[in-house]
Each structure stands twice: as C-alpha cells, then as structure tokens.
Amino acid sequence: MTPFSFEWQWNIEYILFMGLLYIALTIIVCGLVYVLVKTWLDLPMIEKPHDTPPEISYRSRYSDY
Amino acid sequence: MDSPLLPEGVKRCSTKAFFLWTLPWLGLLAWGGLSAFLCLWKGLNQTNMSNIFAFALWIVFDLAVIALGAGAFFTGFLTYIIGKKELKNVINAAVIIGFICYSGAIAMLGIDIGQPIRGWFIFWHANIHSMLVEVSFCITCYLMVLAIEFVPIILGNRQLSKIRELNIFGHNLHETMAVFAATGTFLSFFHQGSLGGMFGVLYARPFAARDGFFIWPWTFFLFILSAIAAGPCFTILCTKLTEKLSRKKLVPDNAIQLLAKISAFLLSLYMVLKIADTLGWIYGVVPRAGLKFIDFYQEGPYGVWLVVCEIIIFGIAPAIILLVPKARQHDGWLIAACLMTCMGIVLNRFVFIVVTLAIPVMPFDRFWGYLPTWQEWGIAMAVIGYGFLLFSAAYRYLPLFPKERELNPVTE
Numbered sequence: 441m442t443p444f445s446f447e448w449q450w451n452i453e454y455i456l457f458m459g460l461l462y463i464a465l466t467i468i469v470c471g472l473v474y475v476l477v478k479t480w481l482d483l484p485m486i487e488k489p490h491d492t493p494p495e496i497s498y499r500s501r502y503s504d505y
Numbered sequence: 506m507d508s509p510l511l512p513e514g515v516k517r518c519s520t521k522a523f524f525l526w527t528l529p530w531l532g533l534l535a536w537g538g539l540s541a542f543l544c545l546w547k548g549l550n551q552t553n554m555s556n557i558f559a560f561a562l563w564i565v566f567d568l569a570v571i572a573l574g575a576g577a578f579f580t581g582f583l584t585y586i587i588g589k590k591e592l593k594n595v596i597n598a599a600v601i602i603g604f605i606c607y608s609g610a611i612a613m614l615g616i617d618i619g620q621p622i623r624g625w626f627i628f629w630h631a632n633i634h635s636m637l638v639e640v641s642f643c644i645t646c647y648l649m650v651l652a653i654e655f656v657p658i659i660l661g662n663r664q665l666s667k668i669r670e671l672n673i674f675g676h677n678l679h680e681t682m683a684v685f686a687a688t689g690t691f692l693s694f695f696h697q698g699s700l701g702g703m704f705g706v707l708y709a710r711p712f713a714a715r716d717g718f719f720i721w722p723w724t725f726f727l728f729i730l731s732a733i734a735a736g737p738c739f740t741i742l743c744t745k746l747t748e749k750l751s752r753k754k755l756v757p758d759n760a761i762q763l764l765a766k767i768s769a770f771l772l773s774l775y776m777v778l779k780i781a782d783t784l785g786w787i788y789g790v791v792p793r794a795g796l797k798f799i800d801f802y803q804e805g806p807y808g809v810w811l812v813v814c815e816i817i818i819f820g821i822a823p824a825i826i827l828l829v830p831k832a833r834q835h836d837g838w839l840i841a842a843c844l845m846t847c848m849g850i851v852l853n854r855f856v857f858i859v860v861t862l863a864i865p866v867m868p869f870d871r872f873w874g875y876l877p878t879w880q881e882w883g884i885a886m887a888v889i890g891y892g893f894l895l896f897s898a899a900y901r902y903l904p905l906f907p908k909e910r911e912l913n914p915v916t917e
Contacts, residue, residue: 441630447630447631457633458631464646465646467684467688468646468649468653468685471681471685474681475674475678475681476674479674482677483673
C-alpha cells in the first residue's frame with residue numbers, strides 16, 4: 441500500500457505503520473546500493489594488469505572484518 | 506568429485522557418503538512436495554483445519570521456527586552492534602539457521618494461506634490495525650536481510666572467492682553488515698513481539714488474553730524475551746549436532762559459553778516475568794472473565810501438566826543448568842539444557858495456538874480436539890528436511906565455521 445492507493449488514509453496510524461515499513465525497505469535498498477557502488481569503485485583500484493588476483497582464503501580475510 | 510568446491514584445508518566425507526546422508530531429507534522434501542501439491546490442487550480440505558482451528562500445526566511450526574531462528578538476529582546484534590568478537594566464530598551458522606527457519610516458515614505460510622498467488626494482498630491491501638500484517642511485513646523484510654547476510658557466506662566458497670568482483674562485493678557486504686544487522690534487529694524485535702501480542706489481545710479468549718503496557722499486552726514482551734533466550738540455544742544445539750556428526754571441534758568454547766551465558770540470563774529473566782505474567786493472569790484476567798484457573802485444564806488432554814512442563818521442567822530447570830558455570834561447561838548438560846529450552850519454547854507456542862483454540866469460549870461450546878493430517882505433517886516435516894539439506898550443503902561447501910581449520914589441523 442502506498443499513499444496513492446485508494447485505501448490510504450492520511451492519519452498518524454497509516455503514516456507510522458507504513459512509514460516504518462518503507463524506512464526499513466529504504467535502509468535495505470540503500471545498503472545494497474552502497475555496497476554495489478563501492479564494489480564498482482573498488483574494482484579499478486585493485487585491478488592490476490596481466491596479474492591474476494591472488495586466491496584470498498576466506499579464513500585469512502576473516503580477521504579483517 | 507566435488508573436491509574443488511570444498512573449503513581449503515578441511516576434511517569432508519566422500520561425495521557418496523554425503524549423497525546417502527541427504528536421502529532421508531530428500532525423502533521428507535518429497536513428502537512435503539506431494540502434500541503441498543495436494544493442498545494447492547484440492548484445497549485446504551486436505552487438512553484438519555476448520556473454522557475452530559484456523560491456526561493449527563503449520564502455525565505452531567511457524568512460530569516455533571521463528572522463535573528458534575531468533576539466534577540469527579540476536580547473535581548478529583551481539584556481534585555487529587555490541588561488538589562481541591568471539592561470536593564471529595558462530596555468526597555464519599546462526600545466519601544460515603535463521604535463513605532456514607524464516608524461509609521455511611514463509612514457504613509453509615504460502616501453503617497455509619490457501620491461495621498463494623494472492624499472498625501479495627497482505628502487503629497491498631494492508632489492514633494496519635492487524636498484528637499479523639505487521640508480522641508479515643517484518644518477516645518478509647527480515648528474510649531479505651537474512652538473504653543479504655547469507656550472500657557473503659556463499660561468496661566465501663572456494664571457487665566463487667576466486668572471482669575478484671564477487672570477492673570484493675562479498676568483502677564490502679561484510680563491512681556493511683552492521684547496518685543490515687541493526688535493521689534485522691529492529692524487524693525481529695517487532696515481529697517476535699507482535700506474534701505474542703496477537704494472542705494477548707484476544708480479549709474474547711481469556712486463556713490467551715493478557716493485560717499489558719500501552720497498546721502492547723505482556724505477551725508481546727514475553728515472546729521477544731523467550732525468542733532471544735531460545736534462539737542462541739538452538740544455534741548451540743545445531744553447532745553441537747554438527748560437531749558430533751562430523752566428529753570435529755568447530756567452534757571455540759568461549760563463543761559457545763558466551764552464547765550459553767547470555768541465554769542463561771535471558772531465560773532466567775524470562776522465567777521470572779513468565780511466572781509473574783501467569784500469576785497476573787490467574788488473579789487478574791481469569792477472575793474478571795468469571796472463571797477459575799482450573800477451568801481451562803479440565804477437558805481434553807491439556808491439563809495442568811502443561812503449565813508444570815512449560816514453567817518448571819522446560820523453563821526453570823534449563824535456566825538453572827545454564828546459569829551454573831560448571832554445568833554449562835559440561836557438554837552433556839549444555840546440550841540437555843539447550844534442548845529443554847527449545848522444547849519449552851515450542852511448547853509455549855503450541856499452548857498459545859492450539860490450546861487457546863481448543864478451550865471453549867461460550868457456555869454452550871464444547872472442547873475441540875485437533876489432530877493434523879498426513880498432508881499437514883508432510884509440509885511441516887519438509888521444513889525440517891529442507892533445513893538439514895541446506896545446513897549440510899552449507900557446512901560442506903561454505904566457510905561456515907571460520908576456526909574449523911585451526912581447531913582441526915589436517916595431518917597427511
């Protein structure tokens with residue numbers, strides 16, 4: 441349901457209930473977009489020509505997190 | 506055959522042995538598939554649900570797995586928000602358990618609503634005064650969060666991690682995980698609570714109705730507390746089961762002990778509040794409805810033993826075991842206490858769903874019994890089969906336990 445739906449009523453209950461849903465969805469989508477953009481920006485920085493990327497073990501990476 | 510896909514430096518059983526291990530779980534899935542097909546094709550007349558038991562076995566399973574899957578959000582909260590570093594050794598397993606529980610619950614609900622193709626109605630034509638709508642919103646959004654949390658674990662696969670783009674994406678996702686963990690905590694808090702609140706506001710059913718604070722009945726808070734107490738116990742149980750089956754140590758003791766200790770305090774607090782809630786109900790809600798406590802336990806198989814089991818055997822007893830450091834450090838006692846805690850939470854959900862509906866409300870009503878059909882059992886068992894399959898595959902192919910190699914050096 442959005443504010444454009446015919447059932448929508450402009451009162452605090454609708455704004456609060458649906459607003460919290462849309463805030464949660466926005467955070468999830470923004471988080472994903474941020475990660476995708478950051479990955480996109482990180483790609484050329486790490487890329488080295490004629491050099492295959494070293495196999496980074498998930499275990500050695502883990503302590504970085 | 507699949508050795509290039511296995512994590513480096515760890516030992517796994519042969520492909521044949523793994524295939525044989527998956528057979529019983531595939532069998533459960535097939536049973537569930539047939540049951541789902543029958544329910545979708547012929548309708549919900551394949552079940553023993555009725556106008557009396559609109560909530561039945563599937564909802565008991567749903568609420569139970571959602572409570573047991575709370576280990577994911579709570580461990581994520583402790584790891585990423587509170588900063589308990591030792592839990593990083595168990596967070597992957599907790600996330601996968603949570604994902605299994607929530608996706609299984611949603612799949613089961615897809616059959617339960619009878620018309621899955623109209624499932625989107627609950628989002629688009631939302632009744633904003635319904636706690637079930639809030640639950641639907643939150644569990645759907647939280648499943649998205651769990652899927653996002655699952656992605657870096659999948660990308661940690663030996664072959665996938667060789668792909669540089671995916672590697673960077675997984676790394677970035679992991680670094681942003683605190684945001685998703687916080688969102689997951691918010692969503693879980695409200696849906697665990699609203700699942701309880703839903704029963705507390707059944708004012709026409711004094712067995713379930715409760716007083717409360719502002720718009721929230723006490724069951725709202727009790728369901729949250731019971732879920733965050735039992736969720737870590739279920740994570741410990743799954744980890745210990747994997748350790749027993751693989752005959753390896755997979756998680757350092759400090760991580761398990763920390764989870765058990767936190768669970769112990771939460772379970773103890775839950776038991777104190779649960780007892781207070783029960784007393785408040787006995788001396789408040791029940792007399793106001795013109796009834797006595799014993800009136801609810803006189804018919805059918807649901808006697809006072811339910812209260813004794815829920816509060817003493819599966820509540821106070823495991824809380825005491827988990828509170829005593831020497832007891833929780835002993836593997837046998839720890840597993841027993843975690844098992845009892847999980848059984849207590851399943852029993853609590855069963856009581857709130859099935860017993861609430863079975864007890865007559867009007868003077869001319871009678872006690873109603875309910876036994877699930879094989880189709881209902883089939884769909885519930887399919888969730889268990891799916892859980893075993895996904896967790897087994899994740900253990901085999903993904904870096905589920907980061908300290909596994911360190912704790913079990915391969916000697917050849």
